[in-house]
Amino acid sequence: MKKKIALLLAAVMTVSLMTGCGGDSGSAQTAGNSESVSAVSVQEADPRFKYEEPVTLTSYFEISPALGEFNKEDMLNSVYYTRMTEETNISIDWLWYAANTPDDSQQKKSVAIASGEIPDFMIVNSSQLSLLAKSDLINRNIGEVFKKYASDELMAWTTGEGQAALESATDKGEIIAIPLVDSSIDKSPLLWIRRDWIKKLGLEMPKNLDDLYNVMVAFRDQDPDGNGKDDTIGMVFHNNFLSAGLGDGVGVFNGFGAYPTAWIEDGNGGLVYGSVKEENKDALNFLAKMYQEGLIEQDFSSNDEVKASEAAASGRAGIQYGLMWNANWPLNSTVQNDSEADWVTLPIPTALTEEAKPQISLAITGYVVVNKKCEHPEAVVRMLNFWVDKYGYSGEEYNDYLVKDANDVLNFPLHWVMLKTWFPLKNLTIHNNIAAALESGDSSSLNAEELVSYNDIQNYLSGDTVTSYGGMKTFGNDMSAYDTMNEYYEKDMFMWDKFTTGPTPTMGQKMSTVTDKVMEYYTKVIMGIETTDSFDDFVKELNSLGLDKITEEVNEWYANK
Template sequence: MNEELIRSRYLTNKLQSVIYRPPTITTSRISGLLGKIGEQERKDSIERGKTKVKRSKTILSVVIACSMIMATAACSSSNKNDSTSAENKNNPVVDDNADPMAPYKETVNYTVVRSVNQDPKFPAGESYEKNSFQDYVEKTLNVKGKLLWTAPSDGDQYPKKLSLDIASNRIPDIFTIEGQNIVSMLNTLVEGDMIEDLTPYYEKYASQTVKDRYAQNPYAFNTVNFGGKMMAIPYGMEKEQPMLVWVREDWRKKLNLPEPKTIDDVRTISKAFATQDPDGNGKQDTLGLVAQSSSMYSPAFDLHTLDSIYWAMNAFPATWIQGEDGKVKYGGIQPEAKAALSVLRDMYKEGSLDKEYGLKDGGKTTEDVSSGRAGMVFEAWYAPYYPLGNTLQNNPNADWKAYPLLSADGKLNVGSNPSPAGYLVVKKGFKHPELLMKLINLSTEFKDKTIPELQDAYEKYEQAGTVSVAQHPQYVDLAVIEPAMIYNQQKKYDDILAGKADKSILLPTEISSFEQIEAEMKNPLENVLKSNPTKEALGTAIANRIGFLAYNNAMKTVIDNESNIVVTPNAFAGQTPTMVKSWADLQSLQKQAYLKIIIGSQPIDSFDDFVKQWNGQGGSQITQEVQAELDKRK
């Protein structure tokens, strides 16, 4: 059990380091962890949730007591706010002559909160509270950070804790917004006038690297633009990562099944996996395609959804689609969605979609995959890092392979432009909003490994066996990466392997994965297994296979299909007035209607009633509002 825990942690960590988007990966995509551990954590989080409710009451009551006693004098905190913002106005906001990265003359204090990995492996003497990176930040800029609290990045504990801070208006100076409701949280903050306009600071203080990288994404600042003001810095904006179909290759070969090229192939394979005993133990204990229903379709690439099917049928259930004529429509109520649902419904009925689909969240599907019960999932290229690699850890003879699922007209659809995974914001009245930009510049350099003084630290962290969040445990951690980083990386690998280039083209950050690919190609896991390996040798071989699958199998598949990739951008990621009240209910309505159709408790034509209801309960009003917003932007 314990070993399993460590392994799963390691993989989570590894994954985070690779795609470098810690909060999203952990919160929405990987909700829950391997097996019972995941279960326990979820429960812990619930327990903690409860204590938090109590805490909120305390905060609230203190705030109230405070305001009652002091009446007009108000609480000290709000008082401070006023005075600092007043000072702020007196000071020139942007000093044109200063070097953007020069240290402050007087030490600047700032408070932060952050989400953390629950089981990080730090080198001796390092921790989230005190570490080389934070020390470097504080020394270089002459600042002093204070970590007010941390919350696990798994599950939704961080956003809930933050939500309480927002409700009681006691937010830290600099913080990230993470989780499933980032848009409404950001709106609340903007509407409450609680955060700073960052426009001038971005212009003046963001490093050229950071600006260049953001400039590559035309949508980057769409969701943080409030009447021309940049109210937050978005993160996690890399190039689209198409969903791939992951198949237990060893099972597929054993049962002599075709490669999954079409949805029909997927159905055949899945059904065979579920019924023909692919693991050969004589028991009906295997599953075909598993998917979670707590997130059913997503604009944000959640783990193990059914997006591949929807997208292959040109349906985008969670996307605002803007046509060429400029007209916007909601993907969830379109006829394509109905067609996709009717396929899913048939799949559920014939047994090619897991019977427990309605009961499973990402933690549960992860358990199915890790334990080797499941034969098929939909996930992006990084799946081998988490959780498919767990299958290999438990059974080194298992084998996964990624396939693209194209639409009938040959497109590899992706249902959204990369929308932000989170936002960084600065509290209104904080004296040095530009500090955020400086911290982002430094984080980006940390990630690129361009700071010579920190080479020792990098090595120490690598030796400690962790990568991950703990690799850059400074308090404010947003490295802006090249949006096409992974694409470029794989293209270089392809070139080297094809003999068109040599290894000197690799960046320092790209070498280790390539070494894994090489090792796996030279001595594949199968051969290692035959040679009666030691535990360490086997561990290394599995790690190599995982790296190989992520890059040279999955990412290569994506590159090979790059010309087929069609992105249907989500035209609107903000919140209109009617959305504030009704959106949550409409989403729940949609989810319920879809679920009922898929599991067969309602006929397929109930979709039409759902569309009527959706429009009637505010949907058509919202569509008009979204249209108006988009027209305004033009």
Template structure:
């Protein structure tokens, strides 16, 4: 069943070279093929395999250059905080110059807006049918565009022009590859996700652990003990009662920073995804009994003062400010958190020794994290565009410069320049092998241990050099790459790899376009859930959870559940 828990893949929003995004990262929600159907996580593998086999290599012209050059229009979301070099812009940079010089493609942006505004802007263009040649959309818009014949069939172009490297990336996960299809035709290019990278780790200030005499957590009871000590035992040794034990925002679950999903996994609860119950029926994780236990634990922590009493009105930005100010010492978050906001904490206080730890369980059964199979953004071609194969060539080019033979040359600068600017931010699209972060971790950790980066290339080389600058000069700006990639078994990516190796990932049983009832009711139910859960944490009766569950079922939950299970059986 092609599935959706309404979660956006988290490789999207932050300016770290460790995160893989599509040009409009705001469109990075989960994949879908058909507007009225879905495929189960156990099914359609054979169909996907057939699709992959149908794309027999025939890429003799994959590297050919347009002569004369072709002018191609596009739109994109941008990182509004990017600092350009003199004379540089989104219209004129190392990528746009190379597109023209090597591919014969003159890329012209009709517009670009901040990533947070992209979906609204492209939605207006779709409504008015005023579309560029190439653009990125979310799964819902992808389905609608394909259904209405507004985007080009890329099947023939893919068969003829896709490089072996592009094929290896797109077809590395057949369910994700199938998500790029509509009625058996390839209609988009997109970045498949790495499931392990969606699972939280626990970020803890090791210097605070040492100050309060505690060790790394092995159970949820240890997590609660650490939270108590970080609140009551003056972990920063400033003589003031001014710290909190666990980071929490008004979003509760999701977002990648101070994300309580990892906390919930410790009690075998699975927020924001669909799971199978003991009978094999697919049910929504947020309304299962385990979630009540999670809320009870958080309520107790709130009563004890281990959680900021104002969390209900603080978003991730406000909590990041508290973290930077040294008021927080433990949070559940994504592997990229050293890039934001923990790196700012390190800059503000060089003694802040943030370390990642694997999620832990309340009992003898290992904690299992949740992830959703999907695509980060759907890049499509206008059906009126006369050169749809240009999208395939741009995808080939992107991968080649980052991970092909060209990565061994001067084109390593395409991923990160010497001054630390992430030049992939300037590319129309960014793509990478799904294993690339783990591959970098292995090579960089080994090179750091030997203090020898010979043979490294592209991101591997720049990441190694950054990690070594941290070790040799203790520059906080370079601590990020050491912590995430270069610190051996304790690096964040090593923990992420461990989740896959140890079967600690539960795959969402629903991904893709929302069902009809989800479209009509899910936003209302999510708002109700947020209000009730926040109220319970802040001292409301736990019985309100049971009332909420009853309301959820009556106000659309039963219909959504039936739709999800019917689609699973149908496919």
């Protein structure tokens, strides 16, 4: 296990073994023998307390599309919720169930906020949090409640990437919501490349963007798929190329030291919108050259990422920028069509003398707000503690909670749990633990979740390269996604988006117009309709559309945060 993660995990494991809140000797309680309380005082703030009398909180249930067919009774009677009530004496009265979409649950929540009738707790997005910050509906002291009742493990997860998550939930110096964190580093761009094509054509892995360009030319011209046809391209690319996912261009821009859509330091103590920086011109000219030479699809402007992904899946492309999950889709489809297909990852290549820095932004899945009229705000924190205990540290008990998902595979009931947060380095930790087990040949220390991927990798190594492709290429130890991610993390290579709060007033009104104009101009430059000679005029137009006012508001926030 690598040094940085080992140190962080050691801290988490240490606090999980400490006795009592704040480490006081003799007062630690496991979930199974929690101390019963009716009202917990400052001195008695055991994070695993159990109420003497039943406590019921109201909220909303959002139905994830990943659930497939949703059965309310299965959820309500699940081991997870049954045991939560047994161990905490807390239950939830779901006031409504709705699909987690802008037109359904998000609209219902917005209506509730506007009417002033919100449940005891609910999960909101950053825009909704900004509205609630101006209202008199929520408990603005929830930050202190969280600090008092959060288990050491929950606090370690929430601050796993520093204080930015809590800062993003702050208004006028008060933490007014509990941030539900995800992994920010999991969203960093990687370069996926077919190693089998590199070997077949007698090439070397690219070390910089010039090398990558030459490899793309070879992939286009030298028939790497061996079908005798002129049907291969240099790189997968789609029309929403500033949105990191698969086949995007974020990594290309980062290779030139450009960070479009991110708010980055301007060198004078403030922030600037990355899309207007001069470095973008070089990236745009590089992409325009690729387009002109047929290294990317000539109809990319009409292709979304699903359509564009067909080039990789069908074996027409052997390079794409993307995220850590790409091996599970669409790259797993490549090996179904070609058993020799061998996708691996590299750090994003640089066009500069220094290594490229992948851009990432703070990953928050939502914010838990608590109604100021709620009599037991600490119950929300208690349920989050329960989640962390059971999902992260329950040992063999973990298997008790497993249910079949939409694909008939046993998994932890993630989509049945509204109050959930994540250890930001979970996937990287899984990789490092698996890599250590593969090296030693001893998997006895792996937890249940890690064993799933470890067994996948063993199946891959035994010849099942099709069904086990995703596990090997994501978590394995041979140029997998997390091999590269670990290099990013160990070298602290990330370029963070510094704007970590909800939208400013003008953002809410005009930012979509600004981003649309950015995509329009960038696309025209790539296609040769415009040139970067007009870049300064483009920036002036953005300012006239509201970017100047947005930048002013962003810097006012940045100066006072």
